[in-house]
Amino acid sequence: MKDKLIEFVSIQLDKDLKEPLYVQLYEQIKLMIKQHLLSPGYKLPAVRNLAQNLQVNPSTVVNAYKELEKNGFIFSKRGSGSYVAEQVINTIDELEENNHIPIDLTDDLKILQGQKNVINMSTISLNPDMISIETFKQVVNKILERDKGYAFTYQDSQGYLPLRQSITQELAKKRINTTPEYIQIISGAQQGIDIVARAILKHGDIVFVENPTYPGAIAAFRSCGAKIIDIKLTKEGIDLVDLENKLRKFRPKLIYVMPNIQNPTGISYTKANCRRLMGLARFYNAYILEDDYISGLCYQEKSPIPLKAYDTDDRVIYIRSLSKIFMPGLRLAYLIMPQVLAQTLLNVKHISDIATSGLTQRVFDYYLREGLWQEHLNSIRSVYKTQFEFALRMAKKYLPKDIDYLKPQGGLSLWLNLPDRLNASEIIEKARNEGVIICDGAPFFVRNAPNKQIRLSFATLSLAEINTGIKIIQNITKD
Amino acid sequence: MKDKLIEFVSIQLDKDLKEPLYVQLYEQIKLMIKQHLLSPGYKLPAVRNLAQNLQVNPSTVVNAYKELEKNGFIFSKRGSGSYVAEQVINTIDELEENNHIPIDLTDDLKILQGQKNVINMSTISLNPDMISIETFKQVVNKILERDKGYAFTYQDSQGYLPLRQSITQELAKKRINTTPEYIQIISGAQQGIDIVARAILKHGDIVFVENPTYPGAIAAFRSCGAKIIDIKLTKEGIDLVDLENKLRKFRPKLIYVMPNIQNPTGISYTKANCRRLMGLARFYNAYILEDDYISGLCYQEKSPIPLKAYDTDDRVIYIRSLSKIFMPGLRLAYLIMPQVLAQTLLNVKHISDIATSGLTQRVFDYYLREGLWQEHLNSIRSVYKTQFEFALRMAKKYLPKDIDYLKPQGGLSLWLNLPDRLNASEIIEKARNEGVIICDGAPFFVRNAPNKQIRLSFATLSLAEINTGIKIIQNITKD
Structure with missing residues (x-):
């Protein structure tokens, strides 16, 4: 039985580049190993199989595998195939x-x-x-007293309404006006990126990302078969010249950005940069996915304004985690959905996991309402x-x-x-x-x-x- | 900007059927409305757009829409398009x-x-x-005392190891021998179905399901572009004649079944039926996805044996919820992964939501270990x-x-x-x-x-x- 080579579907080999195809392939597999997308002991696909999948000559794959083996990333067993090697350092x-x-x-x-x-x-x-365990304990106990068994029943797929209301109020302080009907509760920011990818990307669609960017987003876009184009960053934000050149050429469906305290660079977009980015997205008709990754940990006097606040024509999908900074393992985030995408995003959320834990939602609603979160x-x-x-x-x-x-x-x-x-x-x-x-x-x-x-x-x-x-x-x- | 018609990607129209195409389309959209996949107020795609997506004549879509309108499922606004109607009864x-x-x-x-x-x-x-709120409170408090802040940190993507060990021990009682390395913790059974679908189904792949079956599974398979073939049920289990005929003809990648207390029919497969199903799956080389939906609520003396216990060549992916029966809103389940699929399933889980709530995992581990779950x-x-x-x-x-x-x-x-x-x-x-x-x-x-x-x-x-x-x-x- 041949399985779909899901890890490899979105490898991008470009014959127009100076770099030989086998080097491109080598680099991309190497990166997958470094990103732990392929773990030690993972059996690489057979040469013929991968070559067919990527529509390249088998010798391209053979040469890439040789190079990977030479550099210690993989090893081969005679008659059995190639495997990802234990990386040099292990426990640490x-x-x-x-x-x-x-x-x-x-x-x-x-x-x-x-x-x-x-x-x-x-x-x-x-x-x-x-983390204050005491506060958390008190809140959980209060919620259980208050809601009893209802804290354990299925939650609405879009999310616990009181929480969506609390979030709307928080957002107003950040100059974002929305209503609970456009808030979708999700099980962490990664799920948000994945849901957006699945809702709007078709195989072959183009996505722009910052260079460098968050690897979990790359993986989600690739899993939808999207082609990823990276855009340079400057100290003021996204490189507008590079962006406009590539917009003209590639017409992406989606632009994925972290405008405040970008991960990993720490860059924050200037106001002018935000405005220009919005203008370009409008002109070239692309959605923007704003991952408001860690702006809660801004140490300046004034808290940063999200890009979403500049969004006049409802094209920014905004993701923010509620749990990340102090309880990341609890997996709670939300996204603001453009009206035109709301139904599709809701459907994909339902297919993904029906709903996010109701108890977690009720706990965080309490944190927000009582000012404990802040x-x-x-x-x-x-x-x-x-x-x-x-x-x-x-x-x-x-x-x-x-x-x-x-x-x-x-x-x-x-x-x-x-x-x-x-x-x-x-x-x-x-x-x-x-x-x-x-x-x-x-x-x-x-x-x-x-x-x-x-x-x-x-x-x-x-x-x-x-x-x-x-x-x-x-x-x-x-x- | 044209969005992908994700709700409609997997509508299956078959020219070889006696039923006219527009009736087939009518029936399928009607079902989507009844299943709440399309909500009241949802704007249906433009005729030309849907026709293009389904590769049918625009008149097929026009006639299907007319029929839907006649029967009150949709309404049209002049110059604006067609919308899903409020269904007759609303609050109730x-x-x-x-x-x-x-x-x-x-x-x-x-x-x-x-x-x-x-x-x-x-x-x-x-x-x-x-639901015993008191017990749950005590367990949460104990876990927080024991693990402190670690209860809130990121959990391993595959799941909290002690929980995977507890599950392995529970499974041994059901005659399933596995090890923690093949257990994947997931955020509810629906996520399991979705992850399996994404890991092994390509656009156009065929999936067999029981007729009738769980709608959430249909939605997940469709979202991967799979074609769905339904297999009859008898009082003894799956209809083996229908199954074999269709296996010969369609060669599915996956067979999705609920062999114990099937949803919605309540049918339980006999042992002979289970063995024969396994034999056919082996012969025609298909994976089986066993959704062990509610066997915990079997009222017989002897608890039912999962199909997975009959699996001699590692082709059954087994899904079971830990939370469903008494705390469904907490979203916790697991799957047993065939060795050959393990890495791919892990990758898809990581892309989906990184990991399931660590606190929930720790709480359920305690429930299992201390016999509270049972x-x-x-x-x-x-x-x-x-x-x-x-x-x-x-x-x-x-x-x-x-x-x-x-x-x-x-x-x-x-x-x-x-x-x-x-x-x-x-x-x-x-x-x-x-x-x-x-x-x-x-x-x-x-x-x-x-x-x-x-x-x-x-x-x-x-x-x-x-x-x-x-x-x-x-x-x-x-x-």
């Missing part, structure tokens, strides 16, 4: 969490406890000790602001001057651009030998990752650990 | 819950309180009063057994002899086959006028619903209400 490597990519922190803890000196600058998940966010923000500012000071003090980084308006990490003399993969390996785990920038690129970016996060670190970690990186990177 | 109609199709029970309660005498024989959701199930089962036997007695006593129904081994409903002299839609309407809500059988058919089936459920009723409800049906249906 599993700590590398690429943004949303989940790991079982209980397991991590065990590993960490066995390796006391590890400084994990890779994870951007919150330090679990910062209170938590404020307390977490003030802790992280200190860490953030400390991390920036340490970076300024210790990092070599030719390592370039932006000062983001918020978030939990710094995105470093390395000079010619340094390579990301080497630094990551050296740092690991010193007990510091760093996130590789490669998985955030749609293709041809330049091996010049790393992300330093401080989500679970003490100030002392930030200090030690950055000093170790100083030692490794100094001229 | 919303109570009609087709199996998994969710409704906000808090809202229902309000409606019910306003209409004291309504007897809802439609819902198969549990009576919320039967305890709850036992107590609920004994209550429902009484109701079930009472409903059967009342049905035998009051229903006309020409109404045919099976005595199922368990579950929460009876599936009635009406004689020629009666029509489902008429009975439903008359019953509604008397304050009794009945579930129409039509949405459970892939196409050409015969208008001869209704489902009577007693999930939320007292014995007195069961008595009254069945007597009212007696009055409506008597010769």
Whole structure:
């Protein structure tokens, strides 16, 4: 029985590029391995099968596999096929969490406890000790008292109405006017991206993404067979020249952006950039998917305005997580649906999982209504602001001057651009030998990752650990 | 901007059938409206657009729309298009819950309180009063004490390992031997069906389903562009002659079945039927998706053996809900993955929503480990057994002899086959006028619903209400 090569459906090979096809294929499979889309022990498709799927000559696949084997990404068993190899570093490597990519922190803890000196600058998940268990307990108990068995019954597919009302009120503070009928409750931001992809993308449709961008979005778009085009970023936001050139050429169905504290770069779009982006999307008639990834952790006086607030003709689909910053494992987010897409999005949500946990929705509704959500966010923000500012000071003090980084308006990490003399993969390996785990920038690129970016996060670190970690990186990177 | 007509992608029109194409189209759109896949106010696609999508003559669509309008399913606004009409009965109609199709029970309660005498024989959701809130509270509090902030962190995409271990132990009791590495935790059974569909079905692939079957599965298969073929059921299980004839002809990729207390018919496959089904699947090389829908509510001495226990060559994907019977709104289920599909299923789960709520997983792990899950199930089962036997007695006593129904081994409903002299839609309407809500059988058919089936459920009723409800049906249906 031949299974659909779902992991490979959206590999894009372009004969017009200078790079030979087999190198393109090599790079893309390598990235899939690095992104853990293909795990150690995974059996790669037979050459003939993959070649047929990609409509290339079998020799292209043979050469790509050879290159992968030479570089240790795969191994072959005589007469049995090729398999993804265990990657060089194993237990510690599993700590590398690429943004949303989940790991079982209980397991991590065990590993960490066995390796006391590890400084994990890779994870951007919150330090679990910062969550107020007491408040949560009280809220759950109150909800159970109040709603009894109804807290466990099926929820409306669109979401618990009181929660949708609370969200609408929160949004008004961010200059977004909408009504509960256009709010769809979802089980985390990733589900939102997936639902949007399934609702509007056909096989072969084009999606624009920022370069670099969130790998979970790339995977969702690819699973619908979409072609992905990456758009450059500048310090002001999306590169408008690159965007307009490509809009003219490719006419995308969807543009996926994170305009506030972009992941992974930390860039925030200026107001002018937002307005221009909206104008271009209107002119070229594309939907925009705004992933308001982490704007709750902005450390500026004024909280950032979402792109959705600039949306005058209902073309921005806005996704925001309610749980991410302090209870990511609870999987609760929402999206604002353009009127014309509402019914389709509702249908896809229903097919996906019928509805999001009613109990979780009721709990978060209570958090929002009673001001507890904002209170938590404020307390977490003030802790992280200190860490953030400390991390920036340490970076300024210790990092070599030719390592370039932006000062983001918020978030939990710094995105470093390395000079010619340094390579990301080497630094990551050296740092690991010193007990510091760093996130590789490669998985955030749609293709041809330049091996010049790393992300330093401080989500679970003490100030002392930030200090030690950055000093170790100083030692490794100094001229 | 033209959106993909996702609701319509998998309409199947067959020129070889006697029925004209426009009638086929009429029937299928009617069903979608009845299944609430298209809601009141939904704007139907323009004639030209739908005709193009379905590759039929525009006049086929025009005639189907005319027929839909004549029968009150849609209405047209001059110069603006056609819209789905409010269905005849509204507030009460919303109570009609087709199996998994969710409704906000808090809202229902309000409606019910306003209409004291309504007897809802439609819902198969549990009576919320039967859930032990105290136990749940204690468990949540214990988990929060034990795991603290880790209860809120990202869970491994495959699921919380201790829970996968608990499930493996439960399965051994049902003669299924597997290991935690082949268990995938999912956010409810619907997500499982959807993930399986996305992992193995390509556009145009063929899926076999029982006739009638669960509408949520039909929707998931259709959303992948699969063609759906329905297989007859007998009182012993799947109709093996019909199955083999169609296997020979269509070579499906997947066969979707509910071998124990099938939904909606209540049929349970005999052992011989299970063995033969496995043999045929092996010979014709198809995967089987077993939806173990409600076997926990079997009232026989011996608990039913899943089809998966007969699976000698790893071709059955088994789905079971952990939350459905007593906390359906919490959305927790699992699937057993054939080895060859495991990696693909994991990838699709990750794209869908990264992971299922870690807190919910930890809570249910505790329920399983401490025997609380089994305890709850036992107590609920004994209550429902009484109701079930009472409903059967009342049905035998009051229903006309020409109404045919099976005595199922368990579950929460009876599936009635009406004689020629009666029509489902008429009975439903008359019953509604008397304050009794009945579930129409039509949405459970892939196409050409015969208008001869209704489902009577007693999930939320007292014995007195069961008595009254069945007597009212007696009055409506008597010769």
